[in-house]
Each structure stands twice: as C-alpha cells, then as structure tokens.
Amino acid sequence: MDFFLQQLINGITLGGVYALIALGYTMVYGIIQLINFAHGEFFAAGGYMGVILISYLSSQGLHPYACLVISLVLSMGYCALLAMAVEQLAYKPLRQASRLAALLSALGMSIFLQNGLMLTQGVYDRAYPTEITSGGFEVGALSISYMQILIVAVTASLLVGLNILVFKTRIGRAMRATAQDKVMSALVGINSNRIIALTFAVGAGLAAAAGIMVGLYYGSVNYTMGFVPGIKAFAAAVLGGIGNITGALVGGLIIGMVEIFAAGYISGEYKDVFAFVILIGVLYFKPTGIMGENVDDTRV
C-alpha cells in the first residue's frame, strides 16, 4: 500500500508538470489549429532563464523563496516575449498557407531554438542551487519533498489563474471567440492577431513555469530537456482532447500516472510504451480525446 501511495505521489508530481506544458499545446491548437512543436523549447528556455536568475539572485543574498518568485515571474515574462517573437517570425506569415507549412515551420523553429540554447548556454548541464529544493517530510513510510508540494501548488494556482483569464475576462472572451471563428470575431472588432500572439505568450509562460519547476525538482537543466517532455505533453493534450483546457490537465495527470505505475509495477523500460499505447487506444475509440465532446464550447 505504501508503495502504491508513494507511486501515486510521484505520478501526480510528474503529471502536474506535463499538464502545465500541455496547456500551451492545447491553447495554441485551439486558437489556430497549429501543433506548435517549438513549445518544448519554451519549456527548456524557461528552465535556463530560471537557473540564470536564481543563481544570480541567490548570490546577491536574497531569501531563497524571494529568488524563486522573482525568477518565476521574470522567466515566464521572458518566454512569453520569446513566444510572441517566434509567432511573428515563423507562424504569422504562414497563417494563410497550408497547415503542413506551418507545422514544418514549427519543427524548424524547435531545432533552431534548441541549437540556439546549445550555442549560447553550452552543452553541459547547468545545476540549480539546492537551498530551495532540498528537504521534505515523512508521513509513515511515505516521503514527500517540499518540491513535490511546490510543483502541485504552482500548477494548481496557474490553472486557476488561467481559468479566470479564459472564462472571466474580456481577453478570455475574445480568445474563445477567435477560436470559434477568426473572421467573424475580427468583424465584430476583435484584433485576432493580438489575441493569437497573447495565446502564444500565455502558453509559453506556463511552459516556462514548468521548466523552472523541473529544473528545481531534478536539480539541473540541459538544452535537450524540452524534447521528451514536449512530446509527452503533446500526447497529454491529444489524450485530453486537444483544444480543451481541462482536458490538458486530465491528460497530463493520466500520462504522468501511467508512466510512473508502468515503471513501478512492470519495468522502467516500458513506461513510455504504456503511455503511448493508452494514447493510441483513446484515439482509436474516441478520436476527440477524453474531454472532446464539448470542444466547441470551452476550447480556447
């Protein structure tokens, strides 16, 4: 039982990270039907910005938690700007072109950003300072680290924030309108280009937060770190019903759990297989994904 509960905790933590990244995929897909393969790179860029800022701020003698909050906000902002620049450069000119062109542009952007990160930051892993990340407590035989709680807390609060943004504000309404019909919403006075850029920015900001969480949790960042979580988060978004925010959360948690339980009860080498087998199964029996039925109402 302890073993099961411990794996459950591990699964929720990992799932939370996937969910944060998956939100960006799902939002961008919802609004312009583009699978933004460069999204994993925003996650990596956020992780790097985090290590740079946290190292600098903590060398200035700031309290670790103050460092964390400031760095989180700044890297989210940085990645939001980066995403808007990428959108301007690589996707906006192709908005009228075929979907394949935009997809290829996204793949190209992913390679470009990854190599940019390698050339500017070097090929070696960068280590996060450990003051914030170490520590935890035991409940019976279970060990829960502060980082796991932090990841779940940050994921939850960002999700609440995102829900308020999308469903309770004017900008959110404009986003939903643009997602439903770009032309019609433009006719009623919504600046759809601005809304699309904003969607990219919000998605990348969430990915940046996930990047910092992962960097802190695992202790280091690497320029290739965006690729695998990017693919998994994409799977999570599709699993939950791409275009659906709640779906991204559910999909992320499912992929995280399946991965951990497969590794825990079967073998570590099969965990990715199981995550993707479930994905294929869902797509086979319910191509719209788990939360797919109400895509038109709630998608972004």
Place this chain on the structure above:
Amino acid sequence: MKRLLVLAVALLALGMLFAGCGGEEKKGEQVLKIGTMSPLTGPYAADGNDIRQGAEIAVEVFNEAGGIPGFSKIEMVSEDTACDPKQAVAAANKLINEKVSAVVGAYCSSSTIPASETLAEESIIMLTPASTSPKVTERGLKYMFRTCGRDDHQAPAAVKFMKDVEHVKTIFIVDDKTTYSQGLAEGVAAAAEAAGIKVLEHDHVNQGDKDYSAVLTKVKAAHPDLFYISLQNSATGALMVIQARRMGIDAILMGQDAVYHPKLMEIAKADAEGMYCTFGAIDKDAPKFKEFQTKYTAKTGNAPGAYSAYSFDSATAYLMAVKAAGTTDPAKVRDELLKLDFTGASKQISYQENGDSGSNYTVYKIQGGKFVPYWNSLTGEKY
C-alpha cells in the same frame, strides 16, 4: 547554341573547381591530418567535447614543439557522431574524404564499432579513448587501438570491491539500455551472482529520462545494501543520485566510468557525497597530468573531463608513432605504436597485439566534492 555555351561554361567552372583541390603537395610540405569523432551534440556532448579538446591539446603540443619532421604542420578535423551508429559511419566517411591518417574516437561503443569497420577498409588507424565494450578490440581489426580499459575488467573490479571492502550482501542494478551501460550492468550482475552477492533486481530506464521516482521507489522498497547505477551519462547519473537521496534511499551508491565526471558533483552536490565510482586510475599528482591540466584549463576554461586525458594520450601516442616511423604508412605506424611504452597523462601506456592497453580500474569515493582514489583493483588495497 545557347545551351552548348552554358554547358561549356559549366564544364569549365567544374574543371577549375577540381584544379583547385587537385594540386599535389610537395614532399616535406605535407600536412599531417588527424581526425576526431565524438558526440559533439546531443546528451553525450559533454564527454564528446572533452574528447575533442583533449586531442586538440596533443596536436597543439606537437605543433609548438616544432611539429614532426617531414610534415609542414599537424591539423585536426573534428566530426560529430551524436552517439548514433549511422552518423558515426557518416563521420568516418567524411574523415576519409578529408584524408586523415588516424582517428581519435568515438565515445559510445555502439558508434565506435561501425565507424571502425568503415575506417578499416581504408586502413586508417583508430584509437579510442573511451569505448570500453570488449567487442571493440575483439573483432581482430588490425588498426584498432584502445587507450581506456575494458568493461569485462570493470565489472569484476566493481564486484570485488563490493564483496571485499564493503561486504555487500544484496544489490539493485539499474541501467539505461545502451550497448555499453547494459552490457556492463549484465557483467556486474553475473559477477555478483558468482561472488555470492544477491541481485535483488536488475531494472532499466530509458535514455533521456529525467524522472526516476518510480524505479527509485522500487529500490527503496527492496532495501539493497548497494545500489549500482550504470547510466551512459554523468548528468543523468547526477539526477538519479539526487532523487535517490531525496527519496531517503540510504544504500551505498556506486556508479561506473560514464557516470564519473566532475559534472556529477556540480549537479548533485552534497547528495553525491560518499558515492563510489569505478574509473581507470589517473594519477592527478603526476607531473605529466598536471602539465596537461594546466594547458587544458588555459585553453578551455574547464577542468579536464573524464576522458580528456585518454584522448590526449591517444593522439599523443599516434603522433609519437608517426614521428618514430617518419611516415603515416599505417603498417609502419602500427609497428611503432606496439613498441611504445610511455607515461601519458592518464596512465602508463603500452599497446598490446590486440590493440588494448590494459585496464587499471580504481574505485573512487566522492569526498568533499572531489573524486578521491579509494581502492585499487590491481592490488586490492585501499589507498
């Protein structure tokens, strides 16, 4: 008519292109070219760049000392293998086109083996500073040399340490399924069973994984005396060490030569304290190593990585052999290489008939953020 004209111009242009590169260089002004191949990108780029830079220092040392008689200068060409067998063969072909006379590399055994077959067809000497799979030298390739040790020596050395020094009764093994890491882990499992140590479980993770919480929860539940980590990469090794300690696993931790890298401590910091790693003995107080270290740090700004010294020694051995032979003719250089017996930056090097240079695995303990030599597998004594 117009088409003909275009064709003529095109042919002329092509002709000029070939004329440009075809000129025979005069005797005595020949450039001696050696190649390196290692993963310069991808997850193993850290070790790969160490290898490239190590060989570069050797070339620099020889050039500064006046080069080699009969050659105007020594040049180095680097190719990226990305630890991918296909790309390694492509890199080998590129180096053949560049007319290199020897290649230092590669890193992953799974790249070195196919690349060496390609190089063998052209009788190009290959010296690997880092590939430890027994197969590298067991295929009877005439021009294949190895400066580092062998896995089938490393596994027994590690197990002997577990049994004799730590009196371990149970172990848990995890590898990441590369030719190298899995082969070594299987070697350790077999040697452990033979030595009466119980292998509780031998599990695998995937390359590129960052989250090991699931497998580590298993380790924690199994309560092994020792947790053996066989991963291809020091950075992932560090991740596993951090996560293991945070999860409260108090087993002895032991890694191997791919985990052995200064980056391990830089990332895992205090969590790595007390961990053991097997690696070929490098005497860091030896004047030869100190000299190399100074040059390396001055040039790269980093301390030498795990395989930098082996790479430096591989290139040095080749250049010494060419100097002695007075030619790059592979058969003559091979004879000279076999005659060598010199103190390198890494160890005393003399190549045997099969190309191996002998293993001298030492168990290092991480103390105060440094790898400290702890136990010598050749003598069975603690330092």
